Amino acid sequence: DVQLQESGPDLVKPSQSLSLTCTVTGYSITSGYSWHWIRQFPGNKLEWMGYIHYSGSTNYNPSLKSRISITRDTSKNQFFLQLNSVTTEDTATYYCASGNYGYFDVWGAGTTVTVSS
Amino acid sequence: DILLTQSPAILSVSPGERVSFSCRASQSIGTSIHWYQQRTNGSPRLLIKYASESISGIPSRFSGSGSGTDFTLSINSVESEDIADYYCQQSNSWPRTFGGGTKLEIK
Numbered sequence: 001d002v003q004l005q006e007s008g009p010d011l012v013k014p015s016q017s018l019s020l021t022c023t024v025t026g027y028s029i030t031s032g033y034s035w036h037w038i039r040q041f042p043g044n045k046l047e048w049m050g051y052i053h054y055s056g057s058t059n060y061n062p063s064l065k066s067r068i069s070i071t072r073d074t075s076k077n078q079f080f081l082q083l084n085s086v087t088t089e090d091t092a093t094y095y096c097a098s099g100n101y102g103y104f105d106v107w108g109a110g111t112t113v114t115v116s117s
Numbered sequence: 118d119i120l121l122t123q124s125p126a127i128l129s130v131s132p133g134e135r136v137s138f139s140c141r142a143s144q145s146i147g148t149s150i151h152w153y154q155q156r157t158n159g160s161p162r163l164l165i166k167y168a169s170e171s172i173s174g175i176p177s178r179f180s181g182s183g184s185g186t187d188f189t190l191s192i193n194s195v196e197s198e199d200i201a202d203y204y205c206q207q208s209n210s211w212p213r214t215f216g217g218g219t220k221l222e223i224k
Contacts, residue, residue, distance in 0.1 A: 044202060044217075044218055045215075045217060046161070046204060046206075046215035046218075047215070048212055048213040048214065048215070059211065061212040062212065063212070095160060095161075101166075101208075102149060102151070102166075102167075102208025102213075103151040103163060103166045103167075103206065103208060104151075104153075104161070104163065104206070105163050105172075107160040107161055107162070108160065109160055110160055
């Protein structure tokens with residue numbers, strides 16, 4: 001079975017960069033699917049952030065386009081989220097998920113990141 | 118962006134009752150809607166894909182319907198384990214968007 005697990009710091013200072021890792025087991029991220037980051041704000045609103053395709057191409061939410069980067073390390077079967085110039089409004093639970101023909105079929109457990117000085 | 122509006126915000130039903138969740142899209146999206154369940158402190162779990170297609174491992178009491186702008190997720194006979202938030206998500210266009218969710222409470 002495909003499993004995803006997020007990791008990274010749980011506290012980031014305003015104006016700094018947020019960096020998270022998603023480790024995928026049970027499936028190679030270069031074999032198929034797209035690999036997404038989705039966040040859930042306090043109050044439970046869900047926001048799709050972007051993905052990296054198995055081919056290596058990326059697509060981002062225009063609301064984040066100037067601040068976001070999604071990359072990967074195929075040797076470790078991991079993909080990464082970097083979000084620059086964070087503010088308190090980036091405080092959220094961040095999920096990685098696999099995308100399959102438009103829907104998200106496997107999600108990680110999520111990691112909560114607080115932006116605070 | 119396509120706006121998805123879910124109503125009501127909270128549903129309260131008794132065990133064994135049938136319940137329906139509504140999701141309305143701001144423009145026609147065919148059947149490109151997917152439903153998720155999120156239990157307390159859990160991750161979203163895919164329940165239904167493409168408006169009405171079932172997902173392996175999901176109980177048969179969950180079903181979906183609709184097309185165009187109006188969609189419905191139904192639970193045929195609610196059980197206590199169904200207490201959760203339910204979200205719709207569209208894949209008609211980028212960026213992918215989610216509805217605001219409906220909370221299911223059991224009386």
